[in-house]
Amino acid sequence: MFRNENKQVIFNNFVNGSPEESDMSVRTETVDLGIPEGCDDAVLVKNLYLSCGPYMIGRMKNLEGYFFESFKPGSPIVGCGVFKVLDSSHPNYKKGDIISGFTNWEEYSLLTITDATPFFKIQDKDLPLSYYIGILGVPGMTAYTGFFELCCPKKGETVFVSAASGAVGQLVGQFAKLAECYVVGSAGSNDKVNLLKNKFGFDEAFNYKDEKDYSAALKRYFPNGIDIYFDNVGGKMLEAAISNMRAHGRIAICGMVSQYGLEQHEGVHNLFTILTKQIRMQGFLVGEYYHLFPKFLEMILPHIKQGKITYVEDIVEGLENAPSTLVGLLSGRNVGKQVVLVSPE
Amino acid sequence: MFRNENKQVIFNNFVNGSPEESDMSVRTETVDLGIPEGCDDAVLVKNLYLSCGPYMIGRMKNLEGYFFESFKPGSPIVGCGVFKVLDSSHPNYKKGDIISGFTNWEEYSLLTITDATPFFKIQDKDLPLSYYIGILGVPGMTAYTGFFELCCPKKGETVFVSAASGAVGQLVGQFAKLAECYVVGSAGSNDKVNLLKNKFGFDEAFNYKDEKDYSAALKRYFPNGIDIYFDNVGGKMLEAAISNMRAHGRIAICGMVSQYGLEQHEGVHNLFTILTKQIRMQGFLVGEYYHLFPKFLEMILPHIKQGKITYVEDIVEGLENAPSTLVGLLSGRNVGKQVVLVSPE
CATH class of the missing domain: 3.40.50.720 (NAD(P)-binding Rossmann-like Domain)
Known part of the structure; x- marks a missing residue:
């Protein structure tokens, strides 16, 4: 199986107060670019866009009762992204599919899929793919x-x-x-x-x-x-x-x-x-409101296509810039939706 | 026209922080026990029970945006009460009616009635009249x-x-x-x-x-x-x-x-x-929810009469004790609904 370098953004340890760039490390591992033997219901994906959201700051802390579990020290940061399937052992997803959902802050991710996994298969590719972690996400x-x-x-x-x-x-x-x-x-x-x-x-x-x-x-x-x-x-x-x-x-x-x-x-x-x-x-x-998602898309897609609603994104290139970008949210450095471009499609 | 002594509780002046008994004075004036000439849509009432509620503390302050206007310095305290009509120039109310509604902290009050006056004529006298400023008020x-x-x-x-x-x-x-x-x-x-x-x-x-x-x-x-x-x-x-x-x-x-x-x-x-x-x-x-009042009475009256819901009142006798009673609410001196008995029916 083909092995490839895999750049990752690792969460170092729990943070008190304001996080700093040094609370994350960028490292390069290697990864198999295929699903390992016996690994059912999984996809091996190439990450294209990653979302930076302020709620992720809370996941860097060891908070009781936060709505997401904390990041795991020593593991990659987790967040929403848009990614492309390179290999799949799940019947609903096949090579070439573009999906938005939770992924890891790395170039390639092996993601296991359960019934609860909120993956959205992107069909309408007229709009920028990054919209699926922004205006359409x-x-x-x-x-x-x-x-x-x-x-x-x-x-x-x-x-x-x-x-x-x-x-x-x-x-x-x-x-x-x-x-x-x-x-x-x-x-x-x-x-x-x-x-x-x-x-x-x-x-x-x-x-x-x-x-x-x-x-x-x-x-x-x-x-x-x-x-x-x-x-x-x-x-x-x-x-x-x-x-x-x-x-x-x-x-x-x-x-x-x-x-x-x-x-x-x-x-x-x-x-x-x-x-x-x-x-x-x-x-x-x-x-808890995703039952409204179809109604939302029905409302917003025509508005976007007719130019009646616009969306500004702040796209930073390169996974190595992701830590400073995430930290920059707290000081409002971003203008519009903060996105990290890992790789163009 | 018969004139009578009329004991009153006067609001002295606006209060900062915690009010004290000395922010009110008890004085005795005289009052005509009948509606003055040319005074339409009014009732002259004998106050029986007065309600002491913590919200009244806010009316002793000069607060912007409070939901009730402040008390008027030099005038009697105003609040909910149960009172008996002694004389009336309003077609809907007659001598002998027992009413709950807003009145003044005094023995006898001349109250003018508008379409907005929230008077409730008490029909069911099986229950203690004070209930109409408590459990039924x-x-x-x-x-x-x-x-x-x-x-x-x-x-x-x-x-x-x-x-x-x-x-x-x-x-x-x-x-x-x-x-x-x-x-x-x-x-x-x-x-x-x-x-x-x-x-x-x-x-x-x-x-x-x-x-x-x-x-x-x-x-x-x-x-x-x-x-x-x-x-x-x-x-x-x-x-x-x-x-x-x-x-x-x-x-x-x-x-x-x-x-x-x-x-x-x-x-x-x-x-x-x-x-x-x-x-x-x-x-x-x-x-703003008084459209629910009939539904409320329908629910609660049977429960009271069957003894399934009980109500504890703390009844202090005498208007002269009203100032200390009102101030006592803040320290929780009362046990149950605080009522001042001005006069038994």
Whole structure:
């Protein structure tokens, strides 16, 4: 059997506070480019694109009750990717299939398949393959579910999105415009703010790093308050949004990227407003909403093809750059959905 | 027209932090015991029972965005009561009617009636009249709405109630047993804990003042976590409950009595769990659910009459004791629903 070099990104050990690039190592092993003897229901794949998402920071910690198990020290980082089947011992997958699903941060992976494995076979190859870990993958479904299912937008309502140029936020803003809402986004650079206003069609946007008082900033953009807050950052921005919510406001808790690097999360002091304004705050994990995936695709594919919804990706080339790219998410270095290109098809 | 002495409890001025008895004054004026000339749509009533509720503490402050307007300095305290009509210029009310609704903290009140006035004419006088500001009034509807409508209990689920012997909590516990849930309550004295277990049928109860670590206490009573938390206290107990919630848990925010005396509310540091456990946290004001009142009465009246639901009131006699009674709510001096008896019928 043909053996090949296999570059890998190894998780070194559990992290407290903010992870650093040195918490991962890049090493090169060798791999058989075929399914080993007796290994049923497996595929040997070549990884093409890997997704970098802030939730992965949590997997670098030894947290109790996190929604994903921690990464295994000494093993490759695990995450969503798009990959091509080189060999298969599973009846549903054959050589040449392109799949999106969970894989390892390495060039080639041997993946065993169970009934619970969430593999999606990509049929429609008109669109960039990386979209299947972005707008057509978990971030897309997250924006769709959180905004439409949890926040129940009504025409004319006011919507605030934080980390608004990110993988999820940029879609929430565009969905809000489809729903005929007024939408404002926050982001961490003036370039991102321009993107929000000029590319994604947000009504307004601001650079939170220029604001000393987030609540005052929100009051400027929402003099009559916020109906829907799609929270990607948590902490002080969540607190400020709560202070500015209107009666019967809805808050979808999608992520808390401002907190992932902290050993002790910031306190939110104004939950009393949840009572006085009758706010509904709900956390959600998109994995439980995948029964909506066909409905989501039916909605979004025509919009993409007609150019009514756009998607910005930040594609970094080379597995060796993956550790710094993952760590860079916490400081908002990425512009748009962060993808690592391992190998073009 | 006959003039009578009219004892009143006057609100002195806005309060920061914890109110004290001296923030109110008892004075005696005189009052005409009839409707003044030209005063349409009014009733002159004799107040029988007045309700003391922790939400009233908020009305003593000059808070922006509170759900009730602040009390007026120099005017009587306002709250729910049961009163008897002595004279009326409104076609729907006549002398002798017994009504529950908003009134002033005084012996006799002249109340003007608009279409929005939430007066309830008491027909069924088999039950104690004070019940109409307790189990059959706002606290009853609050427990009913918060528990059944917001928390959607399912048989076998686990329920935690704080301030569990209070006006609302004692009912939530009993409703939880009707719904075949496992229910644990916290309260601030051993007598209250006994009441929870022996009178209201809670499965377990604990004195929070005996616990250094609320989260550890909850873990003892809920080794597999909490499905529903009915929050009457906020602050550190809310934080501890969040830490112990199960996936898809529901939290109804009904009150935050632990915070009302503080100038700066405590921070809650674990909202990330709202995300990882997919928790729904919702604040509510019962006023918006009064379309359910008939359904509520239909449910609860038979249970009361058959002795399947019980209600404990703490009745203090005399308007002159009302200021200390209201202030005492914050330290949990009351056992059960706090009522001030102004005058027996």
